[in-house]
Amino acid sequence: MRTSISDKALRQLIEREATRAGFAAVAVTRPDTIPLAPARLAQFLGEGLHGSMAWMAETLERRAAPSVLWPEVRSIVVLAMNYGPGEDPRELQARPDRAAISVYARNRDYHDVMKGRLKEIAGKIVARAGGDVKVFVDTAPVMEKPLAEAAGLGWQGKHTNLVSREFGSWLFLGTIFTTAELAPDAPEIDRCGSCRACLDACPTDAFPAPYRLDARRCISYLTIENKGPIPHEFRDKIGNRIYGCDDCLAACPWNKFARAASEAKLAARDDLREPRLAELLALDDAAFRTLFSGSPVKRIGRDRFVRNVLIAAGNSADPALAEPCRALLSDPSPLVRGTAVWALSRLLPEAALSALAQRALKAESSADVVAEWHTALAIREAKQAQA
Template identity: 85%
Template sequence: MRTSISDTALRQLIEREASRAGFAAVAVTRPDAIPLAPARLSQFVGDGFHGSMAWMAETLERRAAPSALWPEVRSIIVLAMNYGPDTDPRELQTLTDRGAISVYARNRDYHDVIKGRLKEIAGKIVARTGGDVKVFVDTAPVMEKPLAEAAGLGWQGKHTNLVSREFGSWLFLGTIFTTAEIAPDAPEVDRCGSCHACLDACPTNAFPAPYRLDARRCISYLTIENKGPIPLEFRQKIGNRIYGCDDCLAACPWNKFAQAASEQKLAALDDLREPRLADLLALDDAAFRAFFSGSPVKRIGRDRFVRNVLIAAGNSADAALVDPCQALLGDASALVRGAAVWALSRLVEARAFSALAHQALTAETDPDVLAEWRTALEANGAQT
């Protein structure tokens, strides 16, 4: 049952509760406000730019239009939470004995943080207006960035992420779908101009054109979504990035207006700011789960994560990492063993590597790991 409340009073309620919950900005749009998004999404999937993210193709229809996901929706409230770092995250890439974890993942899992707060706000809206609501944070088939642009919170930059005049490229997004009729805000306009700093900053050339991302070349995709070995052509370019990549975000000139986020609001996890590669290489499954408890990093699992750390180790030129990498040649995971082969091929000289191969190949049966040995031996000019 709908309760009588003026649009002004409802907006004041939404803004007050959003601020109280730690959101930096909030605006409203209509479910039909992103008419160009379906075709762009279809092209992205049609070109195969989604890589192994099959769920994007499977949810194409529901993702393309909010009303396809929930026909009863009348208004969409888009909320943004600032997660801006206090320093340029690219500075960590010079510390080759450390792992660079994407800024967003150094805090408690934003899905949990934001969804709980959205539910609180949604509950208060229903209490005042009646009707029904649904809340979404990233994992549902909702195109948050086009909706945020339509609501006026920012615009999708050439790196395809949302850019704000107030917060740069550092915003988490969440949405509240409601059956309440709320006057929409004016959309934001594209303010990128001739700038292409974000495109130039990408280590792997993941942008075939402005506003287009080939996820298969993106370090965030390669270290998070990709479940197999990291393709050889990208390994050196990954550097010490062990979970995600912030380069295109950090390069955006609009970040000069951004303020560092409150760590208290985001539940920052300090141990994840500059973790030592040696410590991370030693993680078994239980230790991995404990160390990343509450972090989104935990979702990719220990084996995929240690694979990433081994790539960083191989790029480190740090002789102190040879023993930890060598210990992983006997790991239960073929994914880990294969990455250990590559790391050691970069850390030890050819004769020592050949000796390692002679010992390991007597027991190795996995075809992918055997292929890693063959490729590395050829690259090193070593013989078994």
């Protein structure tokens, strides 16, 4: 039941509690303010640009319209948390012996950080205004970015992420669905103009056109969502990015107005700023789980993570990494063994690679790993012939 609190007082309460909880911005929209989103999402899925993320198609109907997800919703409170770095994360690419982890993942899992705080704010709304609420942070079928644009927090840039005049491209988003009737804020307009810095910054050309992303070519997708081997055409382009990619975000000129986030609010992890590849290659499952406890990195599992580290090792041109890569040829995971083959093909001289292949192929039972060996040797032979 709705209590006697005025809409103005309720809005002031929400803004006050949001600030107290560490959110950088808060705004309100209605559930019917993203009418173009369903068709755009359907086109994205219809063209297969989502890759193996089948859950997007499975939740299409609920994702496309907030009122389908929850028919009782009357207002949507969109909250943004700043996670802007104090430096350009692309600078780490000049240190190939180190691993580049996406800025957002260098902190405690933002789902955990934000959800508890959103629930506190939602509880205050119910206590003062009655009614019902639901809280969502990314994992539910909610289109946060179009809703944030409709609420006026920013606009979806050409890299498809939210851009803010105050915080650049560095915002986490969460929503509170409520049955309370709140006055909506004015939507933001697109301020990208003719700029295409984010598109040009992408190492793998993952944007077939402005405002359109082919996830299958995106380094974030390849290193996080993709469960199998990383396609050969993208391996050298990944560089030392072992979890996600910040290039399109970091290239946005609006970042010049952004403020560095409070590391205390995000529970930042200094040990994940620039870890050494050699140390990450040595991680077994137990050590991986310990290192990434409370981190979003933990969700991809040790095998996929080490796969990514091996790609970075192969791109490092550091012969000192050959030995830890060689040790992974006997790893229980075919995914790890196959990627170790590729890394070694980049780090070892021709004679050493050929001798190692002869021994390894005798013991290898995985057809996929055998194929990696044959591909690596064929590529080496072709290069030798051209020399």
